[in-house]
Amino acid sequence: MTDAADTPPAIEQDRELTQDGPALRLWMIDASAYIFRAYHALPPLTRKSDGLPVGAVQGYCNMLWKLLKDMKGADGPTHLVAIFDHSEKTFRNTLYDQYKAHRPPPPEDLIPQFPLVREATAAFGVHCVELPGYEADDLIATYACKARDAGGEAVIVSSDKDLMQLIGRGVVMWDPMKDRRLAEPEVFEKFGVGPEKMVDLQALIGDSVDNVPGAPGIGPKTAAQLLDEYGDLDTLLARAGEIKQPKRRQTLIDFADQIRLSRELVRLTCDAPAPEAVDDFAVKDPDPQTLSEFLDKMEFRSLARRVGDGKAEATETSAFAPKRAPNLSAPVASPRYAPKEVAAPSEPHVFDLDAYECVQTEEALDRWIERAREAGVVGLDTETDALSATHAGLCGVSLALGPNDACYIPLTHEHEPAANAGGLDFGGEADTREPLTQLDKPTTLAKLKTLLEDPSVLKVLQNAKYDVAVFARRGIRVAPYDDTLLLSYVLEGGLHGHGMDELARLHLGHEPIAFKSVAGTGKSQKSFKHVQLAPATQYAAEDADVTLRLWRILKPRLAREGLSTVYETLERPMPTVLADMELAGVRVDPDRLKRLSSEFGLRMAELEQQAHEIAGRPFNVGSPRQIGEILFGELNLPGGKKTASGQWGTDASVLEELALTHDLPRAILDWRQLSKLKGTYTDALTAAADPATDRVHTSYQLAAASTGRLASSDPNLQNIPIRTETGREIRQAFIAAPGHVLISADYSQIELRLLAHIGDIPELKRAFKAGLDIHAATASEMFGVPVEGMPSETRRRAKAINFGIVYGISAFGLAAQLGIDQGEAGAYIKTYFERFPGIRGYMDRTKAEVRQAGFVSTVFGRRIHIPAIHSKSGAERQFGERAAINAPIQGAAADIIRRAMIRMPGALTDAGLSTRMLLQVHDELVFEAPEAEAEAAIAVIKRVMETAAEPAVALSVPLDVEARAAANWDEAH
Template sequence: MTDDAAETTDRPLTQDGPPIRLWMIDASAYIFRAYHALPPLTRKSDGLPVGAVQGYCNMLWKLLRDLKGEDGPTHLVAIFDHSEKTFRNDLYDGYKAHRPPPPEDLVPQFALVRQATAAFGVHCVELPGYEADDLIATYACKARDAGGKAVIVSSDKDLMQLIGPSVVMYDPMKDKVLAEDAVMEKFGVTPDKMVDLQALIGDSVDNVPGAPGIGPKTAAQLLDEYGDLDTLLARAGEIKQPKRRETLIGFADQIRLSRELVRLTCDAPAPEPMEDFAVRDPDPETLSAFLDEMEFRSLARRVGDGKAPERDGPAMQRAPKPLTAPVMTPRYAPRAPVEPGDHAFDHDGYACIQTLEELDAWIDKARAAGIVGFDTETDSLSATHAGLCGVSLAIGPNQACYIPLTHEHAPVEGSGGLDFGGEADTREPLTQIDKPTALARLKTLLEDPAVLKVGQNIKYDLAVMARRGIRVHPIDDTLLISYVLEGGLHGHGMDELARLHLGHEPIAFKTVAGTGKSQKSFKHVELKPATCYAAEDADVTLRLWRILKPRLVEEKLTTVYETLERAMPAVLADMELAGIRVDPERLRRLSSEFGLRMAELEEKAHGLAGRPFNLGSPKQIGDILFGEMGLAGGKKTATGQWGTDASVLEELALTHDLPATLLEWRQLSKLKGTYTDALVAAADPETDRVHTSYQLAAATTGRLASSDPNLQNIPIRTEVGRQIRQAFIARPGHVLISADYSQIELRLLAHIGDIPELKRAFKAGLDIHAATASEMFGVPVEGMPAETRRRAKAINFGIVYGISAFGLANQLGIDQGEAGAYIKTYFERFPGIRTYMDRTKAEVREAGFVSTLFGRRIHIPAIRSKSNAERAFGERAAINAPIQGAAADIIRRAMMRMPSALCDAGLQTRMLLQVHDELVFEAPEAEVEAALPLIRRVMETAAEPAVALTVPLEVEAKAAANWDDAH
């Protein structure tokens, strides 16, 4: 800086007309926000990274457009950090020492962002030895002292100490003005105490030490009681809590140092006078040239000549904002649009990694990026038994690779894969890295805590790699992020998400592997198409993450993802790998018994029908029941056939033997095919263990689903269901433990609906159904008829699912009028339930979704339907969803805590199954006494500390040699 320039910094501020309104953009924060909000982008002509530049330009143009008008800025400046080292490093050499260097592809964009700022006609300043925050503080004080106002365009808490009557902050992403009351609301102190508060709590990001163990709430309480930090430290000996007292006395010097580190200076040497910041339109030629150079064609079309329209012009969509307004209602700020075509998929650009040198180079690039898309390719859908064909990685759009490990030439047609027609296979061996060596290298990357691994349905990949001694961590899952954001609105598979968010149709598996009898294993797919298919999976996944992950913050759903979803893939992968042991001989005997009984039922059915027919044919059953026997109540489906589903047969079975016989035959057929036969086939021949697969995003409420085989739908109350459960056994020297939440949904209804009568009954440990019957019908619990309790039980559970009088009448076998009277009496006795239902229906009509106690959003699209019946269904679903969803959230929280709780207690007990409200464990016999109370405690306290339930959760837990006896 020249001497002449230095002299200009001391010139007095002059301004004709209205007072100065200085707006200051925290440009460095803008850059990082733009970088992380959008997928990486490279300039087509030369591959230069420009994603952060494009995002910054979009954000800056939006700000310029929105700030036109009489209440907009008179002066505008973008303020940048100059370098990492500042005067604070002289005070404390550990300041910001833990911050990682900026991403490699971001570094060249810093200079481009400064060019962009100038091209848009905005002044930009920076100063060696000082942070951007210090310059912002200096200029804010100058504007305030000159009788003007200052607006800081940022949401950084470090700048909140500057807020006052003439200084506010504005977060453009949330469209929110932050004034003094916003600081008080967020931190519990006024802005003038923010320096003291930050000195106490420290800052792990900037490595400001603070006072160990003192968080924001405690700090706010102390400052409220003692007034300021100096008084607090002087009187620390008066504090009653020993640990708090000792911390403040022992770390007083460290706290004072922290105060100097967080305090912003208002007297930094101002690099340029404020007069130079006067708002001006950009030079059209300069701006056009810059956007053309960057190849931002879509943005260039929107910007035009660079002159943003006035606030009252047709292009403006928002009303003026007063500079000193209180905190405004947040509104969704859409992400800056992506240039069309700039992210087209280039499959030819994907790399096939066939040498160790290439693999090491990719691992280095992934480490430098800090985030890597990750996927596995296998020869089977079963993660617990699949062979690993290869691994794919992605670090940016079209920057993806596939590492083949076990690919083979496909067998020559007609050779049977053995002797190639009597001749030797003369094809060149495939070039691949030695599998153990490659996995050893990949292990260092996939287990590196500094590199985030991003997968789509990553639970599968975790299990595949765990079988090879690699514990992939840390992870993000795009399937689960999408599920948190838009559960209930659409599916969350990769192909659907790619079409929805990227406008891209991924390569279909059948394209590379064929279909039907000609389909081949992936290990036989040639390396070129295998690379295109596999690398694209990792590429798509990382692109989706770049789009979806920022929305968690924008839509305030980060806590939902972090506390209910993120850890679940690892927990479930371990459960799936563990599996549960079955007794194959017992299952075979059951299959034989079921088969004999089915044959008897078939013979009986033929006799009742008067002729043979296929009991598995709905058409033949319909023709006999309604065509030949002439039974009443038959209805034809859209295909012209008679309807013969379970509800039809159950109605007919009340008065006819043949439908009853058919129902019993169907149940045995299903149990035989789905369980006794299927479980034997699914069991590992070496261990006799079956390994189910859990789906995390199958139900909108958060409930898990199970498949291959499905272990969640085995009947509990029927004798044949119990016989099947008896075939699930523990290994020698062990027992199974079943831990089941008792009536959790009714307990949650009592809490959510604030039903005093139900709360009292649960707290007193009463039989809730008997207590409900007593409340409704005025019958004493002592000596209550079983039928009276049964009716109360049906209503209790039915209400949770929005049961109608018609449905209750069918369930209890009474007329609809009597059922309606029961429901009316129920709501009269428990008015809070009606209030909850009405409130929930109003909420879902307004928002289109409902939320659980833990913040999970459950979208109900049917509520927007034009059909009255579909809207009514949507209302019933909305009533049940917060209850069932909260129950699902609670057991997820328990599952995520359980492995570490068992490990910390030194137990070998492990979790094997989740069946809705039940967890099943396998424990050494010697551990049962220790495991049972620990499991109960973890499950019963799972809602805490997020939610303090007003009813107790109870868990019934029991150990036995088989699952049925433990239940």
């Protein structure tokens, strides 16, 4: 032990405060986990002097400094060590050569940061330890046992489940991201077993990340139940033949040796050769000169100011500052990941609108740009004169560096035309109003370009896709950026909307300036370019200010809640991808669309005349009130029900039922269908096409559905019917540019494939792997009929059940769909679950999960909140259960196509192709390719789409993509 005379005063004081506690308190930092958490929690950052990647180092330093600050207290350590992984190969690879075989290599920009992190650890005065042939977890286990056996206490600074087996007498864990103590109760709460059974539990469930095989099909809950019933793994395997469930019993018998091997792989050793003695880890303050030189070399100037000389008393102003010192002597309540509602801010944020600056000189612009570079993070927003990013004019740009520290840079504001400006009349004379003072637009954008493309400055935006597209049209590629809309979407998808105003109310207790208060409403609303500079500055600068404040609240939560990977891999890259697609647009044939509109109009007129003849008098076919009066008041058709407003209900479901026995409802339905197609598509597409290019530029919404599915608007190109002749006629109007073709690439039955994987359904897996007709195979399994010569009606029924099961279909819904009685439909569903018991198991697990947590997750980690599950209404709760069953499947499909879209532009470029991605329609991607490279493009597209899940998830069924090239969208589909 270090001599008391050599102990820094701060540490000596801590010992006096804790003299009744254990003499030895050893804290061990899981440094490797710290590194990766830092890398994924922060945007890329390079050292300005030489471009060296240092983002992970900076994040690691911030996290380490926060820990050093937090631990200065009664429960702080007497000894502290950071433990690293030494290499990939360990003694476990000798036991099992596939151990961690599927782990991808570290990112290229992270590799040079590993030695710098070790140097940083030493600079902060923390001892570093690693050992060849052993994982960091084994060293942590060894030192934890040494501390415990010496009568002391070991605190493992980590939240890794692999280390939870060590928890017990004298050993606890501390999750620094959640300020949470992990002891026996917390382990049991999460896994259903105590720490003493964690090795057995992990041996059963395996670990896909480390490629520990485990027992196929046995998850954490089943494993916990088995261990609770049989006591331990050896007893369970010895008595496996007693288990009632046939599949579970056979799995444990067939894979017993694999399970025992898995136990050896997950069990940590407490007798690794300790490289150094615990005494060497005595806590010490960092050497001020060493720390200063390191931070100066890394160019971490802001961190250097916060750290000061590295002593415990240094002033902490960082966003990483602790809210309180950790208390390890008492349990800490486990936080809920999914509250039923988002907590309001403890007090509203104060906004000083008069503090914002209107930038009207180059000197002021240069000052703001330089300050943004020094800060390294800047809030950013644009003001435009239209909602469409592909055609909007840029009125100005706003920047924010801190609360009430924001500006607006007007570029193209104009005085409102005299005719609209309060009745001004200059009597034929020139406009006498003083010209607006604004910077030269090209010069300003050139200067902003250096900031917005600077890789060392993070740009923070709300709905980044819009601003990225606006700047891209002006030759500026904004990067790197964070998007507060997407941060909120990842953290709280399904709980509320993610618009800036709603987020400001939720998280800041602030109501932003309404657009109508500066631009007016209705017919009197004016373009933003006509808003006077003073109110324009307050409105625009506040947007950037709000956005940056939201980022400071939301971004740290990603790491704390384990959602950094979801944001980084599924969300953050998407705005640029979609902006490029929107700017590219898709070409349409306006003449064909006009002809279709005319044809639809003529057919509507015919149907209207037909309806009048059937009814015996003229009426407005577009009026639900008049339709109801005729159907139920005059014709006395059965099944009429009045709505709350007193009118007869005439929605599609009512008319479809009546159309089975009467011609008038069918004529009305056909008229409605054509009216929708004409108004929504043929007329709207003609109006939306750019007259200079004949290209339509839709707008995609990233946060429209909680499952991750995209939405399309202005115009909506995702709901064009594909199974009707009229829908196909509309798709034929989408054409390729001259010398090009359209390529449609569509995932085949992706949701059923994901159901087979997620639910672990052997029968479906076999069918997909064999390339069988999945609906025929299902029918054969259910009804015992051979695939060869199967009646089409039998296959159709199996198909309806296959797709219906994914959406939690009821016997009533299936009966309506197949035109059979409810009892027969119920028998079909019962048979289905008997033939595929894994599906019922998946549904039951999912419903239990959503009831407990309030959310479900996809295999890629996307969290989908289901608020209806907590409703007081039984019907709403049942709806929540059905939504929860479908969400992991539909969400995984959405995640997969997002992963494909993110990789696609780079893959096409790497292949030397000029093919462009134009559209996404749920499970389909549409491309435009030169005719000569269509075949090569299809090969690349299929490869990227079919491997999109990898390496994050190794699907147990193949993904199949059908791709074709043709002159128009319908022929390519």
